[in-house]
Amino acid sequence: MDLNMVQAARLLLDAQDILLLAHRSPDGDTLGSCFALYYALQGLGKRVRVECADRFPKKYDYFLQDASFPAFEPRFIAAVDVADRKLLGEKDACYPVINLCIDHHPTNTGYAAARLLDPTQAATAQLCFSLLREMQLPITPRIADCLFTGITTDTGGFRFSNVTAQTHRTAAELISLGADAAGINTRMFETKSRSRLEAERLVMETLEYHFDGRCALIHISQEIRARSGAAEEDLEGVAGLPRQIEGVWLGITLNERPDGYKISMRSGALINASEICAQFGGGGHKRAAGCMVEGGFAAVRAQLLAAAAPFIEAAQEPS
Secondary structure (H helix, E strand, O other), rough: OEEOOHHHHHHHHHOOOOEEEOOOOOOHHHHHHHHHHHHHHOOOOEEEEEEEOOOOOHHHHHOOOOOOOOOOOOOOOEEEEOOOHHHHOHHHHHHOOOEEEEOOOOOOOOOOOOOEEEEOOOHHHHHHHHHHHHOOOOHHHHHHHHHHHHHHHHHHOOOOOOHHHHHHHHHHHHHHHHOOOOHHHHHHHHHOOOHHHHHHHHOOOOOEEEEOOOOEEEEEOHHHHHHHOOOOOHOOOOOOOHHHHHOOEEEEEEEOOEEEEEEEEEEEOOOOOOHHHHOOOOOOOEEEEEEOOOOOOHHHHHHHHHHHHHHHHHHOOOO
16 A cells, blocks of 8 residues: 555554664665664654664664664564565565555565655655654754765765755755765765775676677676675675776676675666666666576576667667
């Protein structure tokens, strides 16, 4: 059942013992949105906690500075920025019923009992800002930091095509409410660990071009992780590298995991990455999407290139 903003606000205001679920391989939007809701709902005296199948990356540890998660049996479960149950990882089996999903992905599968979905929003955090306003809850500097992080990370520092005038207005209001925009952007986009830089160097050695250079593909192997010492959290953003190459319309990243390959696709205006990933049970946005594919590297690469071929061949060079 799809809800409007008023209905979703009432549902959360009436809820007790609330569990907020972030997606696996958590990014700034899923965590920023979860923790903004956590602090706001906790301020009402509710018992709330945030869970994720994977650990919270160190770069987001400022979300946790004032957090403490009480033990309780959840009576209300909300998945935040989670387009598909499969993205919950091992948490999926733990919670068969999801009461509410708050999301901005157009490929959301509608798995929750109720859904607040708005694909026009640049980030789920932007949607959560409106939700907190509807609930008439105060947005503290801590909450503003969480929401600003979600917006800036999901828009690539306000560079992506999903950014609208409303996105900038929301960001400006969050800054006026105390968000440390400069500090957050420096932390997200201008600070890299040595292991991340070493991983980037090794990953770029795997770079391949296909379809006359219109597609670039990179491979993050377990060996590269071991040689660089990079954790999964260090690799956030690496998927954007192949798309940054001049003349590339589609960038594909194969990230080796124990259960297969996590695929990330980044595209320009000519190709819908979400439609390609949907063929493998994934999705996302037109310009940024992902999926999971089982198999060895050669077989997975072949499947992805075969799926991408019709899209690249149908695309027209901009005049």
